[in-house]
Amino acid sequence: MTTLWDDFKSQFAIPRAGVGADGIYLCSHSLGLMPRSVRSAMIDQLDVWASMGVDGHFRAVDPWIDFNLNCSATLAKWANCKPAEIIVMNSLTVNLQLALASFYQPRYNRCKVLIESSAFPSDEIAICSHLMVRGVDPHAHLLNADCDPETHWVDVDRLLTTIEDHKEDLACVILPMVKHDTGQLLPVQAIGQLCRQYGIIFGLDLAHALGSVPVDLAKIDSDFAVFCTYKYLCAGPGAVGGLYVNQRNFSASVPRLGGWFGQPSSIRFNVNERFRPIEDASGWQVSNPPIFSVAPLKAALAIFEKVSRADYFQQIAILRRHLQIALQNNLPDKLALLGENSVEGGAAMVCLQARSQGAAEMAIKELTRSGIICDRRHRTLRLSVMPLYNSIEDIDALITVLRGG
Numbered sequence: 001m002t003t004l005w006d007d008f009k010s011q012f013a014i015p016r017a018g019v020g021a022d023g024i025y026l027c028s029h030s031l032g033l034m035p036r037s038v039r040s041a042m043i044d045q046l047d048v049w050a051s052m053g054v055d056g057h058f059r060a061v062d063p064w065i066d067f068n069l070n071c072s073a074t075l076a077k078w079a080n081c082k083p084a085e086i087i088v089m090n091s092l093t094v095n096l097q098l099a100l101a102s103f104y105q106p107r108y109n110r111c112k113v114l115i116e117s118s119a120f121p122s123d124e125i126a127i128c129s130h131l132m133v134r135g136v137d138p139h140a141h142l143l144n145a146d147c148d149p150e151t152h153w154v155d156v157d158r159l160l161t162t163i164e165d166h167k168e169d170l171a172c173v174i175l176p177m178v179k180h181d182t183g184q185l186l187p188v189q190a191i192g193q194l195c196r197q198y199g200i201i202f203g204l205d206l207a208h209a210l211g212s213v214p215v216d217l218a219k220i221d222s223d224f225a226v227f228c229t230y231k232y233l234c235a236g237p238g239a240v241g242g243l244y245v246n247q248r249n250f251s252a253s254v255p256r257l258g259g260w261f262g263q264p265s266s267i268r269f270n271v272n273e274r275f276r277p278i279e280d281a282s283g284w285q286v287s288n289p290p291i292f293s294v295a296p297l298k299a300a301l302a303i304f305e306k307v308s309r310a311d312y313f314q315q316i317a318i319l320r321r322h323l324q325i326a327l328q329n330n331l332p333d334k335l336a337l338l339g340e341n342s343v344e345g346g347a348a349m350v351c352l353q354a355r356s357q358g359a360a361e362m363a364i365k366e367l368t369r370s371g372i373i374c375d376r377r378h379r380t381l382r383l384s385v386m387p388l389y390n391s392i393e394d395i396d397a398l399i400t401v402l403r404g405g
Helices: 004-009 037-057 071-079 092-103 122-132 154-163 186-199 291-304 309-330 357-369 392-402
Strands: 086-088 112-115 142-145 168-176 200-206 225-227 241-244 335-337 347-354 374-378 380-383
Touching: 037 291, 071 086, 071 241, 071 291, 071 335, 092 122, 092 168, 092 200, 092 241, 092 291, 112 122, 112 154, 122 142, 122 168, 142 241, 142 335, 168 186, 291 335, 309 335, 309 347, 309 392, 347 357, 357 374, 357 380
Parallel strands: 112 142, 112 168, 168 200, 200 225
Antiparallel strands: 086 241, 225 241, 335 347, 347 380, 374 380
């Protein structure tokens, strides 16, 4: 019997595996699959360019000048915030640099930034380099929230204690909602409340959260957040990223690295005029939208518009629960569930840890041979479920391979 989810799966291109048939794709935490509609979406914009040239900016059916702006309404539904608080632009790392320029304001003894000790390199490098540009020594002023050296699981109690202990010298806390190497879902609402209590700026990395867990930025109330769209949102490799700015920070007086697209369209081409930022998230937009990076995102978001947020995350919960229970009951001795993964709740990504690097390599090779696509980081195997193209049958096939069947 064909289900709603089967209909969605048919809208995605499934990579062919070594077995000569469609593979089982459990790697959306790294790159989501291509919506079939992306091809025509790209061709549409090539046709506009070919037929209209520069006039595509203003006379196209979907004018290039504001090509990114109507993405905000859909993304706001999936992040539970106001459309004015989200802008699609740049990449996650560039947006992090722009956010730090605005919200990291070191003063006197309050100069420190807190991240997790196993932060993804792009975040850590961006933050370290930003501190150096601002004349702040990262060796002295970048703090790390302790992670278990074996599992990389964050000790949440110690994290909260670290914030308490450094409440007088912390300028900014920047953390992921979902950790890239474990799938751990951090209690970001509680962390945000603690930061606000002590006047500490709180920023979020939503790279592994948006489309993986029901993000609720209205409740989390962070000062800013950055995100990518090439993972669960399926916008393609290197796709355009995004920035969330809490509406309390909309004021034009907030410092920023501005650009001409951050001001009203009516004055963008005016010469000899001082920068006057729009008082919403688009006030951080530096330049015109990259059409061939935004077009795949718009095609992907059109699919997300066809499914309710509640149904989508309920299906993630069903798939994740099935995966967790199956793994708990069937894993060979050489593999174990990583950290404190629980059956109830959590992100779309579940991680396994092999006893050795060699065991991890062997497991990946066997999965790949069997047409199952996932990835690994050292001894950790990362698996994710995506309801638009994964099923219970996919999970059962994974378990058969892991059991050696």
